[in-house]
Amino acid sequence: MTGGGPLGIVAGGGALPARLAAAARAAGRSVFVVALAGEGAEVDADATVGLGQVGRLFSLLRTAGCHEVAIAGYVSRPDLGDLKLDWTGIRLLPRLAPKLRGGDDALMRAIVGAFEDEGFRVVGPEEVAAPLLATECCLTVSSPDGADWADIARADAIVGALAPFDVGQGAVVARGIALAIEAVEGTDAMLARLADLPAHVRGTGKAARAGVLLKAAKHAQERRLDLPAIGPETVRRAAAAGLAGIALRAGDALILDRHDVIAAADAEGLFVVGYTAHDLSRHCGAGA
Amino acid sequence: MTGGGPLGIVAGGGALPARLAAAARAAGRSVFVVALAGEGAEVDADATVGLGQVGRLFSLLRTAGCHEVAIAGYVSRPDLGDLKLDWTGIRLLPRLAPKLRGGDDALMRAIVGAFEDEGFRVVGPEEVAAPLLATECCLTVSSPDGADWADIARADAIVGALAPFDVGQGAVVARGIALAIEAVEGTDAMLARLADLPAHVRGTGKAARAGVLLKAAKHAQERRLDLPAIGPETVRRAAAAGLAGIALRAGDALILDRHDVIAAADAEGLFVVGYTAHDLSRHCGAGA
Numbered sequence: 001m002t003g004g005g006p007l008g009i010v011a012g013g014g015a016l017p018a019r020l021a022a023a024a025r026a027a028g029r030s031v032f033v034v035a036l037a038g039e040g041a042e043v044d045a046d047a048t049v050g051l052g053q054v055g056r057l058f059s060l061l062r063t064a065g066c067h068e069v070a071i072a073g074y075v076s077r078p079d080l081g082d083l084k085l086d087w088t089g090i091r092l093l094p095r096l097a098p099k100l101r102g103g104d105d106a107l108m109r110a111i112v113g114a115f116e117d118e119g120f121r122v123v124g125p126e127e128v129a130a131p132l133l134a135t136e137c138c139l140t141v142s143s144p145d146g147a148d149w150a151d152i153a154r155a156d157a158i159v160g161a162l163a164p165f166d167v168g169q170g171a172v173v174a175r176g177i178a179l180a181i182e183a184v185e186g187t188d189a190m191l192a193r194l195a196d197l198p199a200h201v202r203g204t205g206k207a208a209r210a211g212v213l214l215k216a217a218k219h220a221q222e223r224r225l226d227l228p229a230i231g232p233e234t235v236r237r238a239a240a241a242g243l244a245g246i247a248l249r250a251g252d253a254l255i256l257d258r259h260d261v262i263a264a265a266d267a268e269g270l271f272v273v274g275y276t277a278h279d280l281s282r283h284c285g286a287g288a
Numbered sequence: 289m290t291g292g293g294p295l296g297i298v299a300g301g302g303a304l305p306a307r308l309a310a311a312a313r314a315a316g317r318s319v320f321v322v323a324l325a326g327e328g329a330e331v332d333a334d335a336t337v338g339l340g341q342v343g344r345l346f347s348l349l350r351t352a353g354c355h356e357v358a359i360a361g362y363v364s365r366p367d368l369g370d371l372k373l374d375w376t377g378i379r380l381l382p383r384l385a386p387k388l389r390g391g392d393d394a395l396m397r398a399i400v401g402a403f404e405d406e407g408f409r410v411v412g413p414e415e416v417a418a419p420l421l422a423t424e425c426c427l428t429v430s431s432p433d434g435a436d437w438a439d440i441a442r443a444d445a446i447v448g449a450l451a452p453f454d455v456g457q458g459a460v461v462a463r464g465i466a467l468a469i470e471a472v473e474g475t476d477a478m479l480a481r482l483a484d485l486p487a488h489v490r491g492t493g494k495a496a497r498a499g500v501l502l503k504a505a506k507h508a509q510e511r512r513l514d515l516p517a518i519g520p521e522t523v524r525r526a527a528a529a530g531l532a533g534i535a536l537r538a539g540d541a542l543i544l545d546r547h548d549v550i551a552a553a554d555a556e557g558l559f560v561v562g563y564t565a566h567d568l569s570r571h572c573g574a575g576a
Contacts, residue, residue: 079488154453161449165442167466178455181469185485193481197473200367 006030007128008066008120010057012073013040015231015256016125020072023129032064039075051075055088058118069120070128071111106166125227125254132229134248134255134274139262142271144245148212149283150176152247152275155214163218169228172243174202174211187215187234194241203242209269213238216249229254235264235272245271294318295416296354296408298345300361301328303519303544304413308360311417320352327363339363343376346406357408358416359399394454413515413542420517422536422543422562427550430559432533436500437571438464440535440563443502451506457516460531462490462499475503475522482529491530497557501526504537517542523552523560533559 007024011017011033021031021043034057035045046064049057061069085093096110112122126133138144144152155173158181170182170190179202182190191213194202203210215228230246230253238246246265248255255261255272265272295312299305299321309319309331322345323333334352337345349357373381384398400410414421426432432440443461446469458470458478467490470478479501482490491498503516518534518541526534534553536543543549543560553560 076486079486158450158453158455161453162446162469165446165449165466167446167469171471178453178471180473181450181455181471183459183466183469184489185468185481189481189484193473193477196477198364198367201472 005065005067006032007123008061008064008069009033009043010061010069010071011035011039011041011043011045012071012075013042014073014229015042016072016229016254017041018043019132019256020070020125020128023132027128032061032066034060036073036075039073041073050084052083052085052089054092054114055086058088058120061120062118067119067121068123069115070123070125071115072125126251131258132254132256133227134250134253136250136274136276136279138271138273139255139258140245140265140271140273142245142265142269144212144247144271144273144283146283147175147210148244148271149280151212151244152214152273153280153284154178155212155247156216156249156275156280159214159216159218166218169218170213170215172211172213172241174243177201179211187213187228187230188237191234191237191241194243199242203244209242209244211241211243212245212247213241213243214247214249215253217252227252227254229256230261230272231256232260232264235261235268235270239264239268239270243270245273248272248274250274250276293353293355294320295411296349296352296357297321297331298349298357298359299323299327299329299331299333300359300363301330302361302517303330304360304517304542305329306331307420307544308358308413308416311420315416320349320354322348324361324363327361329361338372340371340373340377342380342402343374346376346408349408350406355407355409356411357403358411358413359403360413414539419546420542420544421515422538422541424538424562424564424567426559426561427543427546428533428553428559428561430533430553430557432500432535432559432561432571434571435463435498436532436559437568439500439532440502440561441568441572442466443500443535444504444537444563444568447502447504447506454506457506458501458503460499460501460529462531465489467499475501475516475518476525479522479525479529482531487530491532497530497532499529499531500533500535501529501531502535502537503541505540515540515542517544518549518560519544520548520552523549523556523558527552527556527558531558533561536560536562538562538564 007029024031033045035041035048037048037050047060092114115122151173155171158171170187172180180190217227295317297319312319321333323329323336325336325338335348380402403410439461443459446459458475460468468478505515
């Protein structure tokens, strides 16, 4: 069911909004893209609004005939003093502002609620573009060996343990040692800082890769807005950090530009694998 | 009971070994200090051994009449190829090497076991120098307010959730948001990277401090070797990162150079507080 109109896409930064628009069009659906100003949206937009122009955003989507809306891409946590709110924004502020002090998830749920109160249905990227979602398979020539599976199981346990606290969609584990845990800084910053660790605790490039970057949605996560995503650039950064591969919990992460991801990983000898709890128990035993 | 001889101190890097030696001497006990070469020990040593010269280390301690040994200070995770093992080291290697692939705690337990098999009693820093241990009190003029206590409770929950995975002695939480989680990189590196976050998600210096650095021992932690420690430099780095204060789980962390820590914190307006589970439930309610 398409809601009888174009898919509205509210576009933050990064590659996801353009990929969603392309996937929707490929499925025969028209799209209406509203970019959020100042967030570096990489997509051809039909309109642009400031982060505080909430009323204008709703009105643009309604005028375009949108009943379903996908919200996609990075949005920097706003500084309330710079928001330049319109009247609808001012009306919603008491509801959203307290959530800015919590983790991402509370804020995401409040944003989804605000759209739904206006009569829009908020759809997740996997509803619009199922092929983006990581599935249980190894996409690459290289695949995880026993030590890699142990690292995947440990990283999965770490990310899982942090889920109740609305933090951590990513971790890097190499040879059993947690090299990095993602908080608010993002995956790119986490991978970049691996270069500061002593070479022998991490992999050292193509000759001796070690360690896994794992990405998985937080339990509580408002999945429609904030599924973790990787792209070719993630692969290149993981390769530069000396890692052996990337693991994504199946159904819990997005792969953007899949062909480029596979090509980049194969060129560097990395694996990219989607895994389930069943894989972990099969490769690592029940206690892993 | 002093074991009838001087306290042996096996000294890695950082300020802790010298503080332990001073505290033992102040308590009327002689010490015999063996520095580990290449680890940057900041202490007057009676002898220096390489990390692989395990037999020489045991023999030095025995010749000096030591029955009790404290192992203190940072030791970089060794590259096995560079160890230059002596015969005792070669004999112990099959026991220790597999632990290098696990977290710190398995390795620490194996090291303690190796000393005990040689007839030494391994003592923790708090046995030698009880005043170093954080207690339940606020040391500073500034003390945590309600928002700070909420941040402390959240950071404590995050560090606690990671404890079973032998990772994470530290975290930074500001206004409910986990800004950083410590993995293998260490507290200094974790604090340094806060500068890369947008100013409005963190505190912005003396005028608007926000956020708490929390340090607490891992559950499973071999406490005799690896209690987390702060010193005046930690306070200065926390201040530079814009944080409001530092929280240490009482009995689970060391404070080195306590007077300098207090002076540095008061000069910058930071709090330094030792807390218990009771404090968290009193300030934040049972569910915090």
